[in-house]
Amino acid sequence: MPRPVPWIPAVLYGAVLAGGLYYAVTGPGFDVRTAGFAALLCALGVLDGRTWRVPVGGVFALRAALLCAVAALDVSGLSRVLFVLVPFLGFFAFGPGVGVALGAGCVVLLAGGFTVWVPGWAVRAEYISDLLMFALGVVLALAMAAVAVREQRARGQLEGTLAEVAQLSAARERNRLAREIHDSLGHHLTAIGIQLEKAEAFAALDPAASAQAVSHARWSANRALDEVRASVRTLGPESESEPVGLSRALAGLVHHLDGGTRRISLDVSGTERRPLLVLYRAAQEGLTNACRHSGATEIGVTVRYDEAGARLCVTDNGGGLGGAEEGFGLTGLRERVRLAEGTVDVSSSERGTVLVVGVPW
Missing domain, CATH: 1.20.1440 (de novo design (two linked rop proteins))
Structure with missing residues (x-):
């Protein structure tokens, strides 16, 4: 009221x-x-x-x-x-x-x-004047009341709008942090699990390969810790935590997941104009799904740069994603790419999965 x-x-x-x-x-x-x-x-x-x-x-x-x-x-x-x-x-x-x-x-x-x-x-003029002045005072009082009511309602609507914007901003930030945790920490945990399995399998047959796998797992653990610290420290736009050089970052991802019964290839062509975090996260999501869900033995990562933008393609020969296509990871990836004004295409079958992401400069 x-x-x-x-x-x-x-x-x-x-x-x-x-x-x-x-x-x-x-x-x-x-x-x-x-x-x-x-x-x-x-x-x-x-x-x-x-x-x-x-x-x-x-x-x-x-x-x-x-x-x-x-x-x-x-x-x-x-x-x-x-x-x-x-x-x-x-x-x-x-x-x-x-x-x-x-x-x-x-x-x-x-x-x-x-x-x-x-x-x-x-x-008598004085009484007529008093009556007219009183009537005028009533009109002015009602007009002031109407203005005050409109102003209070407008202020209430503005406060409600600001509260709604604050809630939406908080929800968006929570979603962003959830994507960061899923895409970065989830990927590194997958990589650690793969490397530890490799170390266990090669412990007796090839001690050197086993030790290298443990070293790779340690690197992934340290990398995950660094990314979590960066996310907590910045809490800002995604561009603040972009890797320095997409090609070099992808090479690191492939290097620490490759080996054992799984082979991962990386092919990059064109000139990179600027780091693209969205493609880095897309590669993480594609590699994580290929390693975790599909059981693939051959994975290919292709990056093409041209005048319009960049295009990432992750393919594998696994059994498909199954229900993973509707999971949080790909949903978050689509949201990232949408904000970057890019496109996402995912096709999955029993013969493998293809993830294609295009982003303009």
């Missing part, structure tokens, strides 16, 4: 109180009636200055009763201006329709009061 502008009633209370006290001091003098007038105005200020845990209608009725009591005790007649607060506050409490109806009712009541207590007021 919109809240009234707090300073408007306070200003009116202060102005009427100052005017009434000045009139009392310079005219009939300060008496019990004037004291009651001042006390009730202070009570109105306290009522409007706090939030009460009572129904809105109850607070509004109490305020209206206090306004009538102030008007009855006011010998100066200035307090009638306070009745513009009735439609103003009613606008916030009950809506614009009730506010307008209360404003019209206050104007009618003032005219009726003049008719009852001031004979011939309709031909």
Whole structure:
């Protein structure tokens, strides 16, 4: 529910109180009636200055009763201006329709009061002027209330939008970190598992090959730790953690996965213009799936650079991805490539899998 502008009633209370006290001091003098007038105005200020845990209608009725009591005790007649607060506050409490109806009712009541207590007021300029000024004050009060309500609603919508943007940004950052963990850490854990299997298989037959496999596993573990630290340290755009040279980074990936019963080839042609993290992650995803899911023995990684951009192709002769094609890895890869304005194509069957990723410069 919109809240009234707090300073408007306070200003009116202060102005009427100052005017009434000045009139009392310079005219009939300060008496019990004037004291009651001042006390009730202070009570109105306290009522409007706090939030009460009572129904809105109850607070509004109490305020209206206090306004009538102030008007009855006011010998100066200035307090009638306070009745513009009735439609103003009613606008916030009950809506614009009730506010307008209360404003019209206050104007009618003032005219009726003049008719009852001031004979011939309709031909006296001062009373006609008072009625017109009061009606104008009601119109201005309703207009101010409408502006305040629109402003509060717009502020609420803006705050809601900002909160939604913050939530979306947080969700996007969580997804990015999840992709980083899956693509980098998941790949290196796969590589470590492969190298340790190789070391175990060659432990008795070829100690040198077994030791080399353990060294490769250690390298993958250190590399995974470095990438996790980099992700936590930067928490920034993906470009901040791009490898220096895609070709060199891919050569490292192939070197530490190749061997044993699995052969991995790398073919790069063209001129690399800048490092492309999205292709590096695509190669990680393709190699990880080929090693982990398909049981491939022959894997080929091809990179082509041209004037338009770069194209990566990872092929294998395994049994296909199965349900892995719908997993988090390829879903995250598609999102990465989409943000880079590239394309992804994955085809998988019992004869193997082909992953093709194209990214513009």
